Structure formats: C-alpha cells, structure tokens
Amino acid sequence: MIFKLSIVFILSFLNIEANAHSLVSGYSGFGSGFSHPMLGFDHFLAMFGVGIWGAQMGGRKIWSLPMSFPLIMCVGALIAISNIFTFIFVEQIIALSVIVLGFIILIKWSPNELIAILVISIFALFHGYAHGVELPSANDPLSFIIGFVLSTGLIHLFGIGTGYFCDKFYNGKLSRIIGILITITGLIFVFRIYI
Amino acid sequence: MTILSYFLIRKLFYIPIQDYGLFESGMYNILNNYLFLLCLLGLLLLLNNTNNIAYYVYLLAVLLLVYISTLIFIDVILELIFLYNLDLLWGFDKFPLVILYFLSIFLGIILWFNPISNLFKTLSIIIFSFAISFHIALKDIEIFTLKSFINFPGGNLIIIIWLSVILIYLLKTIKKNYIQSVSKIYGSWLIVIGIMSSIFSLLY
Numbered sequence: 010m011i012f013k014l015s016i017v018f019i020l021s022f023l024n025i026e027a028n029a030h031s032l033v034s035g036y037s038g039f040g041s042g043f044s045h046p047m048l049g050f051d052h053f054l055a056m057f058g059v060g061i062w063g064a065q066m067g068g069r070k071i072w073s074l075p076m077s078f079p080l081i082m083c084v085g086a087l088i089a090i091s092n093i094f095t096f097i098f099v100e101q102i103i104a105l106s107v108i109v110l111g112f113i114i115l116i117k118w119s120p121n122e123l124i125a126i127l128v129i130s131i132f133a134l135f136h137g138y139a140h141g142v143e144l145p146s147a148n149d150p151l152s153f154i155i156g157f158v159l160s161t162g163l164i165h166l167f168g169i170g171t172g173y174f175c176d177k178f179y180n181g182k183l184s185r186i187i188g189i190l191i192t193i194t195g196l197i198f199v200f201r202i203y204i
Numbered sequence: 205m206t207i208l209s210y211f212l213i214r215k216l217f218y219i220p221i222q223d224y225g226l227f228e229s230g231m232y233n234i235l236n237n238y239l240f241l242l243c244l245l246g247l248l249l250l251l252n253n254t255n256n257i258a259y260y261v262y263l264l265a266v267l268l269l270v271y272i273s274t275l276i277f278i279d280v281i282l283e284l285i286f287l288y289n290l291d292l293l294w295g296f297d298k299f300p301l302v303i304l305y306f307l308s309i310f311l312g313i314i315l316w317f318n319p320i321s322n323l324f325k326t327l328s329i330i331i332f333s334f335a336i337s338f339h340i341a342l343k344d345i346e347i348f349t350l351k352s353f354i355n356f357p358g359g360n361l362i363i364i365i366w367l368s369v370i371l372i373y374l375l376k377t378i379k380k381n382y383i384q385s386v387s388k389i390y391g392s393w394l395i396v397i398g399i400m401s402s403i404f405s406l407l408y
Contacts, residue, residue, distance in 0.1 A: 014374070039238060072385040076316075076392040083396040087403055145408065151301070154400045155238045162393045166386070 038149030042156025058110030060168015075165035085137025106132035107195030114188030230359020246311040274337035307335040308398035315391030
C-alpha cells in the first residue's frame with residue numbers, strides 16, 4: 010500500500026507544463042529541477058553510486074554520505090549562481106565521478122568517514138555547479154531548487170536501498186557488479202565528451 | 205435532531221457569497237507551496253517518535269494557540285519588523301517566502317540532531333506555527349476577525365491538520381530505525397533548500 014502510494018506521490022510531481030503555457034526558457038520549475046538529476050544519467054549514476062557506497066560501508070556512513078552530498082552540492086550551486094569564479098572541466102569531472110564511484114563500489118573500499126566525505130565532496134561541488142549554472146535561466150528558480158534537491162535525495166535513498174538489498178546476495182558480489190556497470194558507463198561518458 | 209445538526213453545521217460553515225472561495229484558496233495555499241509541504245513533513249518526522257495521543261493533543265493545542273495569537277497580534281509584529289528595518293534585508297515583497305526559508309533551515313538543523321526531548325518538539329511546533337501563521341497573515345487581505353479566520357486562515361489550518369493526521373499514520377507504519385536515518389538525510393535537504401533559496405532571493 011505504502012509502495013503504491015509512494016509511486017503515485019512521486020509520479021504526481023513529474024508532470025510538466027502544457028506547451029501552451031511554457032515560456033521562452035527551457036527550464037520551468039519543479040518538474041525541470043526534479044527531472045534534471047533523474048534524466049541526466051551522469052548525475053543519476055554518481056548519486057546512485059554514493060547511496061550504494063554508503064550502504065556497502067554500513068553504520069553511520071549510511072546516512073552521513075547522503076547527508077553531506079547535498080550540502081556540498083549547495084556550495085557548488087551557490088558558486089555558480091553568484092558567479093564568483095568559473096569551474097573548468099565540469100562535464101569531465103562529473104564523468105570522472107561516475108568512474109571513481111563505480112570503481113570504489115567494485116573494490117568495496119571502506120575508508121575513514123572523513124575521507125569518504127572528502128571524496129564525495131569534491132564531486133558534489135561539481136554536480137552542484139552544473140545545477141547552479143542552469144538555475145537563473147529557470148522560469149521559477151525557487152521551485153527548480155526544491156525539485157533538484159528532492160530528486161538528488163531520492164536517488165541517494167534509492168541507492169541506499171539498492172546497496173542494502175544487493176549486499177545480502179552472493180556475499181556482496183551483486184553490488185560489485187553494479188559498480189562495474191557504473192564504471193563502464195562513466196568511461197562511455199568520457200568517450201562521448203572527447204569523440 | 206438531524207435537522208438541528210444540519211442547521212448548526214450549515215451556520216458554522218456557511219460562506220457568504222462575497223467571501224466565496226477564500227476558504228478553498230486557503231486550503232490551496234498550503235497544497236501549492238512545496239516549501240510548506242516539505243516543512244510540514246520535516247515537522248512530522250520530528251514528531252514521529254511520539255506514541256502518546258495526549259501529547260499530540262497538547263501539540264495541537266500549542267499549534268492553535270500560537271497560530272491564532274500571531275494572527276491577532278500581526279500588527280504589533282509588523283511594527284517591530286519595520287522598527288528594526290528587517291524588511292529591508294530581502295525586500296518586503298519577498299518576506300512571506302523568506303520566513304519559510306528560515307523555517308526550512310531551522311527544521312533541517314533540528315532534524316539533524318533528532319531530539320527526543322519534548323521541549324525541543326514544543327519549541328519546533330511553536331516556531332513552525334508562528335512562521336506559517338505569519339506567512340498566512342501577510343498573504344491575507346482581510347483584517348483579522350473571527351469571521352475572516354473561518355475563511356483564509358481556517359482553510360490553511362484545516363489542510364495542515366488533515367495532512368498531519370494522514371502523514372503521521374503513514375509514518376507510523378515505517379520502522380523507527382529507518383525513520384531516524386531518513387530524518388537526518390531529509391534534514392540536510394531542508395537546509396540546502398533553505399540556504400539556496402534565501403541566497404538566490406537575495407541575489408536576484
């Protein structure tokens with residue numbers, strides 16, 4: 010019942026405006042913000058990877074990693090909004106984040122909590138910057154913010170759920186297979202940028 | 205008896221033609237504001253580990269007391285704001301939303317620590333109630349009277365109570381350990397949304 014209600018709840022937010030009501034900008038409000046990390050597969054896999062990694066390590070790290078990621082992402086987005094300085098190689102580093110996180114899941118790396126947060130913070134900064142660049146062009150930027158933060162968080166939760174579930178099978182090998190797939194997809198992203 | 209009850213209910217909820225829609229627009233005011241809904245969910249996550257129904261009734265009484273008091277003393281509060289030039293920070297037109305940004309940050313921080321203490325829960329509900337009441341009072345075109353309370357602010361209140369009851373029952377079905385982890389993660393979302401929205405409003 011809860012599962013069905015959750016699906017209905019999530020789907021109700023995924024509606025987009027009718028074409029007759031759309032303004033000039035490509036980004037409208039909540040729907041665009043929500044779909045940006047979901048449909049941008051590079052964002053999706055990196056955040057999904059963070060969730061799986063947290064679940065793999067267990068303990069406090071299950072929630073400390075997904076908790077830190079949006080906060081650092083916020084700093085990246087604020088740098089983009091305020092235009093303090095421009096980040097370079099944003100696309101490349103986002104693709105690199107997918108490769109690195111996939112590889113970390115593959116080797117089941119379990120470092121100190123602080124180091125784990127530091128690793129995801131570097132990537133979160135660039136993910137946040139990418140969201141922040143699009144923010145001022147949205148018709149309703151404040152709804153866009155709420156949309157992308159919620160979407161990011163839900164992907165984390167999905168990653169935690171998947172990691173928690175997959176870690177129980179074949180001595181955690183299922184999670185590692187997902188890690189391989191994420192790494193390969195990351196390599197394809199890099200390939201696509203340069204070719 | 206039935207006819208008498210019908211007339212009593214009709215008298216209570218009768219909306220004169222010139223006020224038609226204010227009650228409904230009050231309900232819609234909550235439902236169409238994402239930040240309102242997120243803050244409400246944050247508050248309910250905080251209150252979830254309460255099992256005592258009497259305590260929920262106490263919290264509802266606090267909510268109502270602060271809600272109505274803020275509406276009654278809105279002029280005094282506004283005078284204080286103008287006195288200390290707080291409206292100049294973000295501009296008065298953005299003030300109703302800025303209140304919600306700060307409420308979102310506050311609830312996020314409280315959710316991080318996830319306090320069991322009843323004092324923090326009462327404090328949270330007082331601040332929540334004050335913030336939403338203030339937000340509603342700034343949007344309401346009428347000067348506060350008992351009649352107007354049944355219209356716009358009453359619509360807001362009904363939907364808040366309605367959503368709260370449903371969500372509390374839904375959250376009760378989820379394991380407490382999961383709720384605790386989710387609360388901390390959700391707290392960080394609220395902080396991020398609050399900080400980003402307030403800075404964006406300041407810049408643009």
